[in-house]
Amino acid sequence: MKNIFNARSFLMRRILLNAVVFLLAALAVIFSLSIQYGILIGFISILISIIIFPDHPEKDFRAAIIPILQAYEDYLTAIKNALLQKYTDIHKKRISVEEAMRHSPQWVYQLGFEARLREGYRHFLIRVEQFGEALFAMQSILHHPLDEKFLHHFSQEIEFITTQNCRLMQTLTTLIALQKPTVIIEDWIEDIVALEKKFYTYAPQNPAAFNLNKDNIYFAAFIQHLKDLREILLKMVQSIR
């Protein structure tokens, strides 16, 4: 019974509400009740809709998304620390992300979800899921430890980009919580462009030579994921504003 009131089963709510209204209307017809009773039935159905089966998709969506984004932020920092060979409990952060994603608001895909909200919410959720996928993919790169001297050239840039991504995530979380963001950053692209340029000055230009060293390929993959993360975050912030 509790699940009917708490679960995001829009179709079930609509069916139950319509069943109650139909039953009351049927009783009115059977007992040949007057128009006042018809008005009373309408009033009761409105009360049921507001009190017993209330719909607050905006609030529920925000409440579901914010913990996911917070888990993502910790996980991203842990991945960066693991890449730069600093101590981190990446497995614990990974479990937090998995647990948060298990409770993501999949009800936006259900039949009966409000038509005016449907497209926007679904696209936003797709972006959130893609962000999580990019983070999992970054962890797969850690399976191939990169050369410490090679990484040392780029550690400052990686630290800076990760910090910027975390700040952007905090801005996004603040916007979702309907508060005014305090962080204002002018440039969201130049840091990653600079890292890419620096990488290609160190990596060989000849494709055959580039492909010989796996470190080049895996680090290029890492940069690609950083780009994806930034692009997804900017699209999410843009969709909210």
Next chain:
Amino acid sequence: MWKSILKKNRHDFLLNGLRSIYELQKIIFSIYLARDYNIKHFFYEKKLQEKNRIILDAFHQLREQHPLEKTDHYFMLEHCYNVLIEMSTLRYRLKDPVIFEICHQELLSISTEISHIFDHLLKKNVPQMAYNPQLLQENIFSLESIYQNVLQATLAEPIIFLIFIENLIALEKTLTQLSKRCYEKYI
């Protein structure tokens, strides 16, 4: 007595996770073989999310039921999942579906071979031998040849496809390791 019979063991949960990962790889390859991601974008994303949800639930069950037994199998499954997820990123990075048309046959062969490996791993009886990955390696090598001879010059960002090929190699190694473990000690 009934509780011990009905209670699922670690083997069942591992198979459950493996089965979910198998379903995920089928969807990922169907996106690249059908080449209609731009049109059916929402449909594929919804399917991927459903499969991801099932896999995360399987991992959760594995951790909840056997928290002290996080062996190599769990981490290999996790790595297999991470690699597949990385392979799936090509769907939104590579905008031109014609690229998949060029290497359609190779992708189809690779997908078929990966499915064979999963079928072998999910067999109910003890596998008679570890799966021989030679055919899969040959198919990946064919794809790599197409990349070096054709795609490297045509693609705007060839590194994206090179990363995809590296992920295929990583997936093949992980699945081969899993298959050897199954043969050495039936999970």
